[in-house]
Amino acid sequence: MQKRKFYQLFDKYKAGECTPDEIAFIESWYFTYEDSQNEDISLSDRKEDLDDVWKNLKVVSQRKQLVIWPRIVAAASILLFLSIGGYYLFHKPHNQPRLTQNKTDDIPPGVNKAVLTLSNGRKILLTNAQTGKLANQNNTVISNTPKGQVVYTEVAGNADLALEQVLYNSITTPNGGQYQVLLPDGSKVLLNAASSLRYPTAFTGKERKVELTGEAYFEVIHNEASPFLVITAGQVVEDIGTHFNINAYNDEYLIKTTLIDGSVKVSAKDRQVVLKPGQQSRLNIDSAGQSMTVIENANVEEAIAWKNGYFRFNNKKIPEIMRQLSRWYDVDIIYKGNITNEGLNGKISRYKNISQILQMLESTGLVHFKLHGKEVTVI
Numbered sequence: 001m002q003k004r005k006f007y008q009l010f011d012k013y014k015a016g017e018c019t020p021d022e023i024a025f026i027e028s029w030y031f032t033y034e035d036s037q038n039e040d041i042s043l044s045d046r047k048e049d050l051d052d053v054w055k056n057l058k059v060v061s062q063r064k065q066l067v068i069w070p071r072i073v074a075a076a077s078i079l080l081f082l083s084i085g086g087y088y089l090f091h092k093p094h095n096q097p098r099l100t101q102n103k104t105d106d107i108p109p110g111v112n113k114a115v116l117t118l119s120n121g122r123k124i125l126l127t128n129a130q131t132g133k134l135a136n137q138n139n140t141v142i143s144n145t146p147k148g149q150v151v152y153t154e155v156a157g158n159a160d161l162a163l164e165q166v167l168y169n170s171i172t173t174p175n176g177g178q179y180q181v182l183l184p185d186g187s188k189v190l191l192n193a194a195s196s197l198r199y200p201t202a203f204t205g206k207e208r209k210v211e212l213t214g215e216a217y218f219e220v221i222h223n224e225a226s227p228f229l230v231i232t233a234g235q236v237v238e239d240i241g242t243h244f245n246i247n248a249y250n251d252e253y254l255i256k257t258t259l260i261d262g263s264v265k266v267s268a269k270d271r272q273v274v275l276k277p278g279q280q281s282r283l284n285i286d287s288a289g290q291s292m293t294v295i296e297n298a299n300v301e302e303a304i305a306w307k308n309g310y311f312r313f314n315n316k317k318i319p320e321i322m323r324q325l326s327r328w329y330d331v332d333i334i335y336k337g338n339i340t341n342e343g344l345n346g347k348i349s350r351y352k353n354i355s356q357i358l359q360m361l362e363s364t365g366l367v368h369f370k371l372h373g374k375e376v377t378v379i
Contacts, residue, residue, distance in 0.1 A: 099358050101371035107354040110193055110328045112148025114179035119167035119201070126150055126171070126179055137167050137201045140184060149180040152201060166204065172196040173214070176330035183210075187228065188219040192306050193327040194249070215247045217307045222262075234285045235292075238265040240274075245303050251323060255283040258303035268292050309350050311357070315343035318367055322378060329354045334377045340366045 012018045116124040116134070124134055126144055134142045134150070141153045150171060173179050173191045181189045185203050195214025203226060211231045220228045222241030230237040232248040232255055242262025248255045257266050259275040266273050266281045271292045273281055280298030284291050305312030306324075313321055318340060322333045328350060348360060358369045358376070370377040 099355060099362055099369050099371060101355060105371050105373060107329045107331060107371075107374070109351045109353070110176040110178060110330070112179055113177040114150075114171050114173045114191065116142075116150060117170045117172070119169055137169075138165060140201045142169075142201075147180075148178070149182055151182040152184040154184050154202060167201045168198055169201055170196060170198040174330070175327050183208075185223065185226075185228075186221040190217045190307050192216065193330075212246060212248060214249055215245070215306070217243070217245045217304060219243050234290060235266055235268045235283050238267070240264060244275075245307070247303070249323075249327075252320075253284065253286075255285070256303065257281045257283075258298055258300060260300060260304065266292070305347065306350065310347050311350055312347045313344050315345060317341060317343060318378060321361070322376070325354065325357060325376070330374065332375045334375055336377055336379050339378060342366050 009018070112126075112128050114126045116126050118124070118135060119137065122135075124130075126148075128146055128148055131144050131146050134144055136142070139155055141155055143151050143153070145151060171179060171181055171191065173193055173195050175194050177193055179191050181191070181197060181199070183189065183199060183203075184201065185208060187208075189197055189210070191197060192215035195212070195216060197216060198211040200209075206226060208223070208226050208228045209231065210229070213232070218230065218239070220239040220242060222228075222239065228239035230239075230246060232246060233250070235255060235257075237244070237246060237257055240263035242264050243260040244262075244264050245258045245260065246256070247258075257264065257275065258280040259277050261277055264275050266275060266283075268283050269290045271290075273292065273294055275281060275294070278297060278300060280295040280300075280303065282293050282295065284293075299312075299314050302312040302314045311321075311324060319335075321344065325331065326333050331354065342364075344361070344364065344366070346360070348357060354376070355371060358371065361367055362369060368379040370379060
């Protein structure tokens with residue numbers, strides 16, 4: 001692949017002459033560059049950086065992937081899906097299959113939506129549109145903001161009643177939804193799609209305990225006198241003043257706890273570890289029992305990409321990628337034929353229609369999709 005072809009591609013993009021594959025390629029580059037650079041840098045300025053990037057890239061013929069030298073990781077990451085698709089974008093056979101879909105079959109990305117279930121069983125649909133006060137519970141007011149956040153605010157009231165009657169609410173995001181909760185202690189929890197958090201409406205005891213299924217990002221207000229505990233299947237995570245992400249979906253074979261800042265203690269049946277920033281614990285629960293490992297230098301960007309509005313794939317197999325797409329786009333996945341075991345790498349915005357994601361994955365030449373209604377068939 002020659003450098004001049006990159007320049008030609010940029011010119012085609014600006015002229016509105018790119019194919020769908022080429023558009024996905026360029027826009028993916030733009031999103032990653034935007035993460036680490038000034039917003040005001042123009043497209044032409046970004047193009048000039050290819051000179052430096054090109055000098056430090058080497059095409060590996062075995063899988064047509066790019067090796068990026070550490071010195072220029074930030075700049076070289078401009079080509080988000082190049083490691084799985086860049087070579088094929090310029091060299092794929094003319095008869096390579098394309099995404100099969102009807103013109104009306106496309107699915108938009110997920111949005112801020114959830115269901116709040118109060119302690120009395122009342123259910124409240126949460127969306128950006130429904131804002132303002134939702135309910136009163138003892139000395140707590142529950143409200144909803146236009147930015148997809150349900151807020152618990154303690155007000156003057158009967159403290160004795162709050163102590164005697166500990167009320168528990170839960171918030172559940174469906175497939176295709178995400179939502180944020182501001183708990184009474186000021187801690188923030190952002191729930192990914194297909195997730196649920198159960199919590200008290202007021203923290204009154206010696207512990208602040210919540211229960212999670214699915215995935216959530218926590219920004220906990222530390223209180224040494226009242227530890228913050230997150231209960232998932234098979235483990236307990238105790239905050240020691242921190243930001244962290246927990247991935248505990250029932251259809252994933254590992255429970256991953258990734259520490260971003262501060263410190264957490266992760267306790268399982270037969271092991272307890274204290275994580276440092278950049279570390280990730282992985283709990284495997286199967287018929288043989290439990291086992292926990294700690295990754296010293298975890299891919300933090302990958303772990304929290306979802307909360308930053310991206311899919312980030314680091315040597316991810318097709319089934320794992322499709323589980324993420326299934327939850328975010330609320331689609332059913334069907335497999336036909338032999339599916340590649342090749343690991344894919346890349347990054348793309350979560351706020352694109354599913355057809356654009358599938359087209360980009362298809363540009364690897366390793367997989368083909370059929371989109372019909374709410375079903376995605378992997379071929």
